[in-house]
Each structure stands twice: as structure tokens, then as C-alpha cells.
Amino acid sequence: MFYLIIAALVLLFVVIGLLVRAQVLIDIFTKSSEKRGGLSNQINGLLFPVFFVFGLAGFIWLTVSSKKYYLPDSASIHGVRTDELFWITMAIITIVFIATHLLLFFFPYVYQFKENRKALFYPVNHRLEFIWTVIPAIVLSLLVFSGWKVWSDITSEAPANSVVVEIIGKQFNWMVRYPGNDLSLGKHNYRKIDELNTVGIDFSDKNAFDDFMAGEVHIPVNKPILFKIRARDVLHSVFAPHFRLKMDAVPGMPTKFWFTPTITSADMKAKTGNPDFTYEIACTEVCGRGHFGMRIPLVVHEQAEYETWFKAQQSFLSKNPDYLKMVPDNLKKLAEESIQNNKKSTSVASLNKVSQSVAKSN
Numbered sequence: 001m002f003y004l005i006i007a008a009l010v011l012l013f014v015v016i017g018l019l020v021r022a023q024v025l026i027d028i029f030t031k032s033s034e035k036r037g038g039l040s041n042q043i044n045g046l047l048f049p050v051f052f053v054f055g056l057a058g059f060i061w062l063t064v065s066s067k068k069y070y071l072p073d074s075a076s077i078h079g080v081r082t083d084e085l086f087w088i089t090m091a092i093i094t095i096v097f098i099a100t101h102l103l104l105f106f107f108p109y110v111y112q113f114k115e116n117r118k119a120l121f122y123p124v125n126h127r128l129e130f131i132w133t134v135i136p137a138i139v140l141s142l143l144v145f146s147g148w149k150v151w152s153d154i155t156s157e158a159p160a161n162s163v164v165v166e167i168i169g170k171q172f173n174w175m176v177r178y179p180g181n182d183l184s185l186g187k188h189n190y191r192k193i194d195e196l197n198t199v200g201i202d203f204s205d206k207n208a209f210d211d212f213m214a215g216e217v218h219i220p221v222n223k224p225i226l227f228k229i230r231a232r233d234v235l236h237s238v239f240a241p242h243f244r245l246k247m248d249a250v251p252g253m254p255t256k257f258w259f260t261p262t263i264t265s266a267d268m269k270a271k272t273g274n275p276d277f278t279y280e281i282a283c284t285e286v287c288g289r290g291h292f293g294m295r296i297p298l299v300v301h302e303q304a305e306y307e308t309w310f311k312a313q314q315s316f317l318s319k320n321p322d323y324l325k326m327v328p329d330n331l332k333k334l335a336e337e338s339i340q341n342n343k344k345s346t347s348v349a350s351l352n353k354v355s356q357s358v359a360k361s362n
Contacts, residue, residue, distance in 0.1 A: 009054070016043065045112035052105035056098065071241055072272060075263040075279070075300070079244035081150050089143055158226040158258035163219060166228045167281070168199050169236030169249040172290030174281060175199050176217055180210020180315055180342065185228070193232070196320055203317070203326045209338035212313045217281060217298040219261060220306035226258040237285035240298060242268070248285065264300045311345055318342045 074080050111117075166177040166185055177199055179185045186201055186208020193200040201208050219225045229238050231249035238257070239246045247257040269277045283294035301309065317323055318339045327335045 016047070041113055045109040048105045048108040052101060055101075072268075073263075074242070074244055075261055075268065076243040076245070077260045077262060078150065078154050079242075079259070082244045085143075085146055085150060088146075092139060092143070154257065154259070158256070159224045162224040162226040162258055164226050164228060165217060165219065166199070166230075167217070167238055167249070168230050168232055169238070169283065169287075169294070170198075170232040171234065171288050172283075172294045174238075174283075174294065174296040175232075176214045176296070177201070178212055178214060178310075178313070179207070180212060180338075181345070182207055182210055186211050190232075192326070197316070197323065199232075201316060203323055203335070204328055204331075206331055206334055209317055209327075209335045210315045210342060211317075212315045214313065215296075217296060218306060218309050219298070219300055220303045221261050221264045221300050223303070224258055224260050227256060229255045229257065234287050235285050236283045236287050236294070238281055239284040240279065240281045242279055246284065261300045264302060268300075314346055315339070315342045318346075 074083050164179055164183070164185055168175040168177070175198055177185065184207040186203075187205040188200045189202040190200050192202055199213070201211060203209070227238065227245075227247070229247055229249045230253075231251045233251065235251065236249040237246060238249055243259055243261060245257055245259055247255050249255065263271070265277070265279060268279070269275055279298040279300060281296050281298055283291060285291075287294065315338065317335060321339065324332065324335055
């Protein structure tokens with residue numbers, strides 16, 4: 001049915017075009033074209049508002065039918081404010097767009113050529129110019145200020161109790177590093193990068209002894225999260241659309257972004273009705289041939305679940321004890337103690353996890 005309507009409209013416009021063309025030819029042969037105006041002028045004038053009405057209807061239909069492709073509700077606190085600002089801006093732009101096009105398409109019809117009509121010479125109106133300059137300037141200033149306020153809040157110093165996660169981009173994957181039980185990330189040095197130590201952890205810093213790597217990003221809900229972002233080779237961009245998060249990863253220039261997630265992965269699965277739903281971080285900066293596959297899952301847990309996952313992680317040094325040789329002699333004992341403590345905590349966490357699984361199954 002839809003395609004039949006489209007075909008009928010196209011055919012209607014073709015017929016009108018042929019009629020106008022025929023009228024022009026008649027005017028030429030009868031020499032009535034010396035007299036401006038006529039049927040073709042009226043048809044052209046009428047087509048302007050007709051085109052506006054059909055165009056507006058198409059615009060509304062496309063907007064409504066595309067709603068299912070919009071992003072779902074924001075899963076972060078600042079994302080709600082971002083969405084509000086976006087829709088306010090869209091509402092203002094839409095009103096101005098429709099109003100200006102209403103004038104643009106109806107003026108040719110209302111003021112089409114007529115023999116007895118004379119144009120009014122109206123060279124200047126300072127009051128009118130003042131109004132249409134000042135009002136847009138005020139509206140745009142308010143929008144810019146509102147956007148700046150949201151952005152400055154996002155990029156301000158993260159709360160002291162934030163969960164710190166380091167995200168490093170390289171062609172063509174994301175690498176993730178967490179601080180251990182000391183909750184302080186160790187230093188990094190690009191000269192330390194090798195086949196295993198892909199992020200360049202610097203083991204001359206005691207805070208690095210309990211740092212661990214993760215194949216996914218895991219964060220707790222309703223707690224501030226600080227992403228420390230950097231790139232190892234070329235420009236990348238950290239993009240988590242459900243949290244309205246986007247920040248470039250720039251080689252040699254660390255960036256950051258903090259936010260507070262409000263919906264767990266489990267709750268979002270229930271909300272979307274999709275049991276396979278997964279948050280993800282993707283790269284939105286074209287960084288080479290493998291750019292399309294540069295993504296990593298992100299899981300939002302309840303606090304207890306996150307703590308269980310966190311305690312079960314093995315530190316990089318515990319997994320790779322050969323790197324003890326890179327630890328300064330005066331810190332080797334501390335590093336060995338950190339490895340032993342990590343092994344004990346992960347063993348306890350594994351036992352607790354098994355016990356919880358058995359309890360659930362019973």
C-alpha cells in the first residue's frame with residue numbers, strides 16, 4: 001500500500017509537470033508568453049505550499065518511524081542531563097526550521113506575479129534587524145552556556161571515592177588495567193612495553209605490584225567511575241553510547257572521563273527484553289583497517305558482585321613472576337609479599353564463588 005501511494009504521488013507530479021510544459025508551449029505558439037503570469041505561474045506558485053505540506057508530513061513520518069533506532073534511556077547520571085540538553089536543542093532547531101520553511105514556501109504562492117501588483121521597495125528596518133539578531137544570539141548563548149556547564153562537570157575532578165580504570169587503545173583493541181587492593185594505579189613507561197607487558201607497567205613503582213589486566217571492563221553501579229585514557233600508537237576514541245561517554249585517546253596526552261552508571265547489565269537486559277544485551281566500548285576514530293572490530297564488553301555489576309569479581313583477579317606480577325627482575329632490589333621483598341597476598345585473596349575469592357554457586361544450585 002505504501003509503495004502504491006508513493007507511485008501515485010510520483011505519477012501526479014509527472015502529470016502536473018507535463019501540463020505545465022504543455023501550457024508553456026501553447027503560450028509560445030500563441031505569443032501569449034509576452035504577457036507574464038498565466039496558468040504556469042499559478043501552478044508553480046501552488047506547488048510551493050503543496051511541496052511544503054508533503055515535505056513536512058514526510059519529515060514527521062520519518063521521525064516517528066525511526067524512533068526505534070534511537071539510543072535507549074541513558075544509563076548514567078550525566079547522560080540524563082546530556083539527553084535533556086540535546087532534546088531542548090532539537091526542539092528549538094525544529095521550531096525555527098519549520099517556521100522559516102513555512103515562510104520560504106508560502107511566500108512564492110502568496111506573492112506570486114500579478115499584473116496589477118507592485119513590489120514595495122523596503123530597503124532597511126533597523127528594529128527588525130535588531131530583533132532577529134538579538135533573539136538568536138540570546139538563545140544560542142543560553143544553549144552554549146548550558147552545554148559548557150554539562151561538559152565542565154563531566155571533565156572536572158572525579159570524586160575521591162571513584163573506581164579507577166585505565167583504558168589504553170592500540171591498533172586494534174582496547175587494553176584495561178585496574179589498581180589492586182591499594183586502589184592506586186602504578187606508573188607506566190612506554191620503554192617498558194614488551195610482548196606481555198603491553199601497557200608498559202613500570203615495576204619501579206610499588207603501586208604497580210598489585211595492578212591487574214582485564215579482558216573486559218567491569219564496574220559497580222551507582223558509584224563514580226574514573227576512566228584514565230591513553231593511546232599506544234595512533235588516535236583512538238573511547239565511546240560508550242549507553243552512558244553518553246565519548247573521549248579521545250591521544251598518544252602522549254592522557255585524557256580522562258568520569259561518570260556514574262545507574263543501570264546494571266542485568267537490569268538493562270530486562271529493560272530491553274534482550275537476554276544477549278551487552279554494554280560495550282567501541283572506537284569512534286578511524287584508526288586503520290581493523291577499526292571496525294575495535295570494541296570491548298563493559299559489565300555493570302551490583303556492588304557485591306563487583307567486589308567478588310575484583311577480589312578474584314590475579315595481579316600481573318602474580319601471573320608473570322619473571323618480571324620480578326625488573327623490580328628494584330630495595331622493593332623486591334615488598335613485591336614478593338604482594339604476590340603472596342594476591343594469591344591468598346584470589347584463592348579465598350574462588351572458594352567463595354564456588355560456595356555461592358553451590359548454594360544457588362541447591
